[in-house]
Amino acid sequence: MSWTRKILLILGFLSTLAVIALIAVAVTQNKPLPKNIKYGIVLDAGSSHTNLYVYEWPAEKENDTGVVQQVEVCKVEGPGISGYSHATEKAGPSLAQCLRQAEYVIPSKQHQETPIYLGATAGMRLLSLENKNAADKVLSSVEKTLRSAPFNFQGARIISGQEEGAYGWITINYLLGNFKQSGWKKLLHSLKSISETSGALDLGGASTQITFVPNELSSESPENLLYFRLYGKDYLVYTHSFLCYGKDQALQQKLAEDLQTMENSSLLDPCFHQGYQRTINISDLFKTPCTSAKKKQFPFSQLYVQGEGDYQKCRRNVQKLFNKTNCPYSSCSFNGIYLPPLQGDFGAFSAFYFVMNFLNLTSEQSPAALDKVAATVESFCARPWHEVKTAYHQIKEKYLSEYCFSGAYILSLLENGYDFTENNWQRIHFLGKIGSSDAGWTLGYMLNLTNMIPAEEPAVPPLSYGSYVGLMVLCSLVLASVLLFAWLLFHKPKCLQKGIV
Ligand SMILES: Nc1ccn([C@@H]2O[C@H](COP(=O)(O)OP(=O)(O)OP(=O)(O)O)[C@@H](O)[C@H]2O)c(=O)n1
Numbered sequence: 247m248s249w250t251r252k253i254l255l256i257l258g259f260l261s262t263l264a265v266i267a268l269i270a271v272a273v274t275q276n277k278p279l280p281k282n283i284k285y286g287i288v289l290d291a292g293s294s295h296t297n298l299y300v301y302e303w304p305a306e307k308e309n310d311t312g313v314v315q316q317v318e319v320c321k322v323e324g325p326g327i328s329g330y331s332h333a334t335e336k337a338g339p340s341l342a343q344c345l346r347q348a349e350y351v352i353p354s355k356q357h358q359e360t361p362i363y364l365g366a367t368a369g370m371r372l373l374s375l376e377n378k379n380a381a382d383k384v385l386s387s388v389e390k391t392l393r394s395a396p397f398n399f400q401g402a403r404i405i406s407g408q409e410e411g412a413y414g415w416i417t418i419n420y421l422l423g424n425f426k427q428s429g430w431k432k433l434l435h436s437l438k439s440i441s442e443t444s445g446a447l448d449l450g451g452a453s454t455q456i457t458f459v460p461n462e463l464s465s466e467s468p469e470n471l472l473y474f475r476l477y478g479k480d481y482l483v484y485t486h487s488f489l490c491y492g493k494d495q496a497l498q499q500k501l502a503e504d505l506q507t508m509e510n511s512s513l514l515d516p517c518f519h520q521g522y523q524r525t526i527n528i529s530d531l532f533k534t535p536c537t538s539a540k541k542k543q544f545p546f547s548q549l550y551v552q553g554e555g556d557y558q559k560c561r562r563n564v565q566k567l568f569n570k571t572n573c574p575y576s577s578c579s580f581n582g583i584y585l586p587p588l589q590g591d592f593g594a595f596s597a598f599y600f601v602m603n604f605l606n607l608t609s610e611q612s613p614a615a616l617d618k619v620a621a622t623v624e625s626f627c628a629r630p631w632h633e634v635k636t637a638y639h640q641i642k643e644k645y646l647s648e649y650c651f652s653g654a655y656i657l658s659l660l661e662n663g664y665d666f667t668e669n670n671w672q673r674i675h676f677l678g679k680i681g682s683s684d685a686g687w688t689l690g691y692m693l694n695l696t697n698m699i700p701a702e703e704p705a706v707p708p709l710s711y712g713s714y715v716g717l718m719v720l721c722s723l724v725l726a727s728v729l730l731f732a733w734l735l736f737h738k739p740k741c742l743q744k745g746i747v
Pocket residue numbers: 291292293294295326367368369449450451452453454492493494596597600601645
């Protein structure tokens with residue numbers, strides 16, 4: 247064997263070894279470490295009920311967008327915490343069962359490091375207007391229970407309507423991946439300045455929020471504008487929360503209004519099904535700050551509601567809740583509140599979704615046109631109560647009896663209140679969940695309080711793990727083939743000599 251042959255043989259052997267080593271190193275060294283999961287808990291203390299959410303995310307990806315997801319939701323039994331105003335010490339203990347559920351879902355060794363937050367919304371805003379002392383006591387009771395749980399207590403407070411709107415907007419845009427800008431989207435964005443976020447519409451029991459990025463900047467009503475810098479981009483967001491315009495308080499307002507012109511205690515109500523009856527204590531109706539201005543002396547103490555099932559009448563009735571007479575700005579929603587022209591797509595969740603979903607009007611593939619939505623609500627309202635009750639016996643009577651009113655109210659709020667028309671109606675997407683997470687303000691609240699949304703875009707490695715390994719293998723194969731070819735060229739084995747020469 248000649249010395250050149252020997253060298254080439256050794257070289258060939260060494261390069262094969264090098265290729266194997268390179269691949270082995272690429273695969274083992276760069277293999278993602280076993281997932282280190284972190285958890286967070288948020289309690290949404292709404293006016294009608296409390297929900298506990300458990301979120302999880304991989305620790306090493308904390309600042310990426312779209313990595314936090316909901317892994318558990320627990321519905322607290324009984325009323326919302328504001329419903330404990332007469333037994334404030336019972337508000338905290340009502341949460342115990344859901345806290346135990348969270349202890350079960352989250353591994354015990356991580357309990358201590360898991361942050362837990364409680365945010366109360368419009369029910370508690372109303373209670374604190376009506377009886378500040380009772381509201382404080384409810385919050386103390388809740389705090390005491392949360393502190394006694396094995397988690398890292400981070401606060402229990404009433405969030406403002408502005409926060410509720412803003413965090414709902416952050417949640418849905420985070421979950422829809424609208425803050426993440428891939429290469430081509432970035433390019434598109436720099437070419438034309440398009441708003442790539444989705445607006446948020448939230449309908450609760452006691453308040454409703456509208457939040458979106460308007461087309462033009464206007465400083466007409468600074469209290470409705472919020473500024474955010476998220477992932478390296480600036481957002482100027484319009485938001486407004488209408489206290490007393492959640493669906494339960496809106497119904498109270500409507501009934502209080504109806505009472506003004508009544509001569510006896512019996513009310514024929516077009517917003518309830520024919521054959522439906524409900525008795526309401528007049529003193530309860532006027533307890534809330536949403537109706538207290540309409541309080542007066544009535545010659546009866548109870549109101550007997552009888553359903554009439556007439557959508558058109560109900561719509562006219564409900565429409566009166568939206569005062570469109572004076573607007574001190576260039577444009578308004580209602581009650582003299584500034585609203586810039588609507589812009590882009592909207593995600594509508596909570597009661598917007600519950601009601602539309604019940605009426606089978608949430609299909610994303612073929613979103614129903616406005617006239618079809620109105621026709622569906624109209625024919626639902628026209629069905630007699632006994633028929634509705636048998637057809638949907640599995641649905642709670644409190645919910646079922648109010649879907650006719652709620653359908654009319656939602657249409658009135660969106661059409662009369664916010665000026666949605668048949669042209670932009672289909673830009674509203676009714677969503678319950680996005681992936682595994684419920685649409686609502688809680689996720690955005692936690693992302694903000696745990697500083698999980700960076701102001702600047704985090705530096706990302708230019709290649710993903712998969713592409714890196716692929717490239718490594720490709721380079722190694724090319725290197726090996728070049729060496730093999732060189733060896734064949736110099737070595738010229740007998741069998742190939744004829745072919746090459
Ligand atoms: N399947 C469901 C669930 C709830 N509801 C009703 O929808 C309304 C709003 O519920 P939710 O969004 O949970 O309101 P809260 O968060 O409790 O109220 P707020 O945000 O105003 O504090 C309530 O009247 C509730 O009775 C419904 O009709 N159908």
